Amino acid sequence: MKADTHPDYHTIKVQMTDGTIFETRSTWGKEGDTMALDIDPLSHPAWTGGQRQLDQGGRVAQFNKRFGGLSLKKN
Numbered sequence: 001m002k003a004d005t006h007p008d009y010h011t012i013k014v015q016m017t018d019g020t021i022f023e024t025r026s027t028w029g030k031e032g033d034t035m036a037l038d039i040d041p042l043s044h045p046a047w048t049g050g051q052r053q054l055d056q057g058g059r060v061a062q063f064n065k066r067f068g069g070l071s072l073k074k075n
Contacts, residue, residue: 012032
Protein backbone atom coordinates (compact mmCIF):
# COMPACT_ATOMS: atom_id res chain seq x y z
CA MET A 1 0.00 0.00 0.00
CA LYS A 2 1.29 3.47 -0.87
CA ALA A 3 2.03 5.89 1.94
CA ASP A 4 0.51 9.39 2.07
CA THR A 5 -2.37 8.68 -0.35
CA HIS A 6 -5.18 9.59 2.06
CA PRO A 7 -6.00 13.16 3.13
CA ASP A 8 -5.44 14.29 6.71
CA TYR A 9 -8.47 13.45 8.88
CA HIS A 10 -8.71 15.79 11.88
CA THR A 11 -11.10 17.51 14.31
CA ILE A 12 -12.88 20.74 13.24
CA LYS A 13 -15.71 22.84 14.67
CA VAL A 14 -18.96 23.44 12.75
CA GLN A 15 -20.95 26.60 13.53
CA MET A 16 -24.69 26.42 12.75
CA THR A 17 -26.73 29.45 11.65
CA ASP A 18 -28.10 29.96 15.19
CA GLY A 19 -24.56 30.15 16.62
CA THR A 20 -24.32 26.68 18.18
CA ILE A 21 -21.00 24.93 17.66
CA PHE A 22 -20.19 21.23 17.61
CA GLU A 23 -17.03 19.27 16.92
CA THR A 24 -16.66 16.63 14.25
CA ARG A 25 -13.92 14.98 12.23
CA SER A 26 -13.32 15.99 8.62
CA THR A 27 -10.77 16.39 5.86
CA TRP A 28 -11.86 20.05 5.41
CA GLY A 29 -9.45 22.78 6.51
CA LYS A 30 -6.84 22.29 9.21
CA GLU A 31 -6.96 20.99 12.76
CA GLY A 32 -9.10 23.30 14.92
CA ASP A 33 -10.62 25.36 12.04
CA THR A 34 -14.27 26.48 12.28
CA MET A 35 -16.66 25.92 9.37
CA ALA A 36 -19.51 28.49 9.42
CA LEU A 37 -22.64 27.20 7.67
CA ASP A 38 -24.88 29.50 5.59
CA ILE A 39 -27.66 26.92 5.30
CA ASP A 40 -28.40 24.10 7.73
CA PRO A 41 -31.40 22.03 8.89
CA LEU A 42 -32.42 24.87 11.22
CA SER A 43 -32.84 27.45 8.44
CA HIS A 44 -33.36 25.58 5.14
CA PRO A 45 -36.98 25.38 3.84
CA ALA A 46 -36.60 21.68 3.00
CA TRP A 47 -36.37 20.90 6.73
CA THR A 48 -38.43 23.76 8.17
CA GLY A 49 -41.45 23.30 5.89
CA GLY A 50 -41.20 26.76 4.34
CA GLN A 51 -42.84 27.64 1.05
CA ARG A 52 -41.01 27.88 -2.24
CA GLN A 53 -41.35 31.23 -3.96
CA LEU A 54 -40.63 29.87 -7.45
CA ASP A 55 -43.90 27.92 -7.81
CA GLN A 56 -46.22 30.87 -7.25
CA GLY A 57 -45.88 32.42 -10.71
CA GLY A 58 -45.12 29.47 -12.94
CA ARG A 59 -46.11 28.65 -16.50
CA VAL A 60 -49.48 27.14 -15.53
CA ALA A 61 -50.42 30.27 -13.58
CA GLN A 62 -49.49 32.44 -16.56
CA PHE A 63 -51.58 30.25 -18.88
CA ASN A 64 -54.61 30.37 -16.59
CA LYS A 65 -54.29 34.13 -16.25
CA ARG A 66 -54.23 34.55 -20.02
CA PHE A 67 -56.80 31.94 -21.10
CA GLY A 68 -58.75 31.21 -17.89
CA GLY A 69 -61.96 32.91 -19.09
CA LEU A 70 -62.31 30.87 -22.29
CA SER A 71 -64.61 27.88 -22.45
CA LEU A 72 -65.58 25.31 -25.08
CA LYS A 73 -69.30 25.23 -24.22
CA LYS A 74 -71.82 25.30 -27.08
CA ASN A 75 -74.73 27.71 -26.72
